[in-house]
Amino acid sequence: xxxxxxLPKWVDYGLLPALNLLAAxxxxxxxxxxxxxxxxxxxxxxxxxxxxxxxxxxxxxxYATNFIFTGLAVAVAYHxxxxxxxxxxxxxxxxxxxGLVCLAVGHWPFWIVLPLAILAGAAGGAAWAFVPAxxxxxxxxxxxxxxxxxxxxxxxxxxxxxxxxxxxxxxxSPETREFAAASFxxxxxxxxxxxxxxFVVALGVAALVWIFIWRTRWGYAWRVAGANPSAAVxxxxxxxxxxxxxxxxxxxxxxxxxxxxxxxxxxxxxxxxPGGAGFVxxxxxxxxxxxPVGIVASAILFGALVQGGSQLSxxxxxxxxxxxxxxxxxxxxxxxxxxxxxxxPLVAWYRRRLEQSNPQSAIRNPQS
Amino acid sequence: MExxxxxxxxxxxTIRVATPLLLAALGGLFSERAGxxxxxxxxxxxxxxxxxxAVSAASxxxxxxxxxxxxxxxxxxxxxxxxxxxxxxxxxxxxxxxNIMVAGLGPSLALAWFDLGGQTPQLNxxxxxxxxxxxxxxxxxxxxxxxxxxxxxxxxxxxxxxxLAFALVPAAAWVLYxxxxxxxxxxxxxxxxxxxxxxxxxxGLRYQAVVLSGVLCGVAGAYLSTAASSGFVRDxxxxxxxxxxxxxxxxxxxxxxTLGACLLFAFTDALATRLxxxxxxxxxxxxxxxxxxxxxxxxxxxxxxxVGRAVAPAAIGQPYEKER
Numbered sequence: 001x002x003x004x005x006x007l008p009k010w011v012d013y014g015l016l017p018a019l020n021l022l023a024a025x026x027x028x029x030x031x032x033x034x035x036x037x038x039x040x041x042x043x044x045x046x047x048x049x050x051x052x053x054x055x056x057x058x059x060x061x062x063y064a065t066n067f068i069f070t071g072l073a074v075a076v077a078y079h080x081x082x083x084x085x086x087x088x089x090x091x092x093x094x095x096x097x098x099g100l101v102c103l104a105v106g107h108w109p110f111w112i113v114l115p116l117a118i119l120a121g122a123a124g125g126a127a128w129a130f131v132p133a134x135x136x137x138x139x140x141x142x143x144x145x146x147x148x149x150x151x152x153x154x155x156x157x158x159x160x161x162x163x164x165x166x167x168x169x170x171x172x173s174p175e176t177r178e179f180a181a182a183s184f185x186x187x188x189x190x191x192x193x194x195x196x197x198x199f200v201v202a203l204g205v206a207a208l209v210w211i212f213i214w215r216t217r218w219g220y221a222w223r224v225a226g227a228n229p230s231a232a233v234x235x236x237x238x239x240x241x242x243x244x245x246x247x248x249x250x251x252x253x254x255x256x257x258x259x260x261x262x263x264x265x266x267x268x269x270x271x272x273x274p275g276g277a278g279f280v281x282x283x284x285x286x287x288x289x290x291x292p293v294g295i296v297a298s299a300i301l302f303g304a305l306v307q308g309g310s311q312l313s314x315x316x317x318x319x320x321x322x323x324x325x326x327x328x329x330x331x332x333x334x335x336x337x338x339x340x341x342x343x344x345p346l347v348a349w350y351r352r353r354l355e356q357s358n359p360q361s362a363i364r365n366p367q368s
Numbered sequence: 369m370e371x372x373x374x375x376x377x378x379x380x381x382t383i384r385v386a387t388p389l390l391l392a393a394l395g396g397l398f399s400e401r402a403g404x405x406x407x408x409x410x411x412x413x414x415x416x417x418x419x420x421x422a423v424s425a426a427s428x429x430x431x432x433x434x435x436x437x438x439x440x441x442x443x444x445x446x447x448x449x450x451x452x453x454x455x456x457x458x459x460x461x462x463x464x465x466x467n468i469m470v471a472g473l474g475p476s477l478a479l480a481w482f483d484l485g486g487q488t489p490q491l492n493x494x495x496x497x498x499x500x501x502x503x504x505x506x507x508x509x510x511x512x513x514x515x516x517x518x519x520x521x522x523x524x525x526x527x528x529x530x531x532l533a534f535a536l537v538p539a540a541a542w543v544l545y546x547x548x549x550x551x552x553x554x555x556x557x558x559x560x561x562x563x564x565x566x567x568x569x570x571x572g573l574r575y576q577a578v579v580l581s582g583v584l585c586g587v588a589g590a591y592l593s594t595a596a597s598s599g600f601v602r603d604x605x606x607x608x609x610x611x612x613x614x615x616x617x618x619x620x621x622x623x624x625x626t627l628g629a630c631l632l633f634a635f636t637d638a639l640a641t642r643l644x645x646x647x648x649x650x651x652x653x654x655x656x657x658x659x660x661x662x663x664x665x666x667x668x669x670x671x672x673x674x675v676g677r678a679v680a681p682a683a684i685g686q687p688y689e690k691e692r
Contacts, residue, residue: 031473035480083460131668141671142680144407144460145617148610149664156661164655279468286461318480322472322602329469337451337462 007350013294017287017335019342024330031326035318042312042319049311050304056311058191061199064303065260068202070281071299072209073254075290079213080246081226086132086147087254088278089154090125094255096158097124099176099262099269106180113183117263118201118256125255126248128154133247137240151278162271175270185264198260205256206292222246254278283328286336302328373517378638380521384596386634387533388413388588392612393619393626394540395584400621401544402577403557403683407463408448410609411470412441412582416589418474421488421600422481424496430594433496438586444470445582453574456687467609475602488593488600498527498595527595529587541623553577557681560688570688614667621681633663
């Protein structure tokens, strides 16, 4: 990760993501025009659908909760120099853990079920991340490939379990029975939507991740190993342990998605409940610059896109919900893969500005 | 006799399932051998499947559809190349961006243009699809003893793309190991600075490789929507691009072994379809999901070095920064 130059924080965390988002939205607008609809009207409908009423805000934040978990998962691995594409599968298996707790002991008092469900979700996600992590650390298998493979294996496993083992007897669709009502996540008042306590849990987890990454020795070691693995070895850091630790935490974070989606909304385990949130997590982490504050903000933005997008498809029948997926892809493209495209000109612009206001720095750099 | 017919039909299904995998995997082979991660096979294939079906439906010509499919996949390949090679961005991120974007774009455009709930119209006209070619005497041979059925089902009765895909394996092997271009391609994936020192353009070679992978994914996508089925449906690749990548890794980045991996994976797929709910001697009914997950499990085991050893090109995924 070579930094072509230094930028002040407001540019790095504010202007740059805003420019990236703008580019993505402009392209998406062009596509909507291609479909024969007005991009401006579409944007208005989108914004209104995402934040026009307490209920729509509730839905936006409910979707955002899933994305906070998966975004944090991708970011934690990224800080340690790992690219975790497996958040989807980890969320799937983590949700299995959460769901099994609710099925088994859901009738117990909620404040006993909740910690158990959190532990089981984290354990499931971490377990699913462990194998690729171990293979990368000990056998040198490429973690990107193995985590993708594990997404498919998770999907096959869950289909098998839901179709053959966990299915409610006498029912056609592959779902479990409903959890006991005592284990439902309390819905947050005022919004009247599936927005539930899991959102608060997600914010708390984001804060914990911030403390962990920037205020603990472990977090520091992970960041060193991620930025410069050979320097880390000289500093007495074991890259293998970092890989294992970071992937376990990453998987555990993704595994918490079931708290919101299963305990909070669906109240049963069903097929494909992560619904692509693991991949949205990549966009969220990239756009949030892998910082918990940025991740919460961009998760809310993506939640708004999903919620606004479903509203949009009602009002504009030629535009469907898949348009939101296009925007997600474009955001990943501009924030992640093309980050240097905007970054390099910005660095040049900022340096020129510095030189104009402060001739001293121009002397240090006589060519320009 | 009954079992014999079953086995032949199973093998014929294997060939049909293997075709898109093989095309995409050979495309990925060129890309990865040049040092660019081929994670975008899925998106390029899906984009091509949509474009081929859409253009074929509109124009009434499967060949025009194929051209549109190739054009679309090349365009997507160029997006990956611009982000990952020119701007030296993360190749994994660039490829995932394309995959996700296309997953949404296909159904979106299909809905806006054809108003059929995210699909393209059914390709009913004979010219809109690639039909099975029936070899001379195949129908008569079908009813003769053993070799007749083999001839009718395995050799005859596939679309032209199937024969193309299999013919491409020796061609790819020749290009990679016997041509000057192939030598340079392999060099740029192993040691780009050596190639640069020799006065060749690392960027140019990587662009050629990625575009080549786009061309092959374009054919693969067109096969899915205009030969194997009659039209584009949402998420029609269903992970075939990732499976092709797995086959390429399983084939140790070599053309002939990749063919073997594609046939193996396709065979498990065809077998899974056949075995659905059929009890086997000794083991009983095997859950179809286990058979479907087998290629992924095998690839992970291979990557881990438990079955053989996979050696990736040395410079894979690393953006090349020219020394000044």
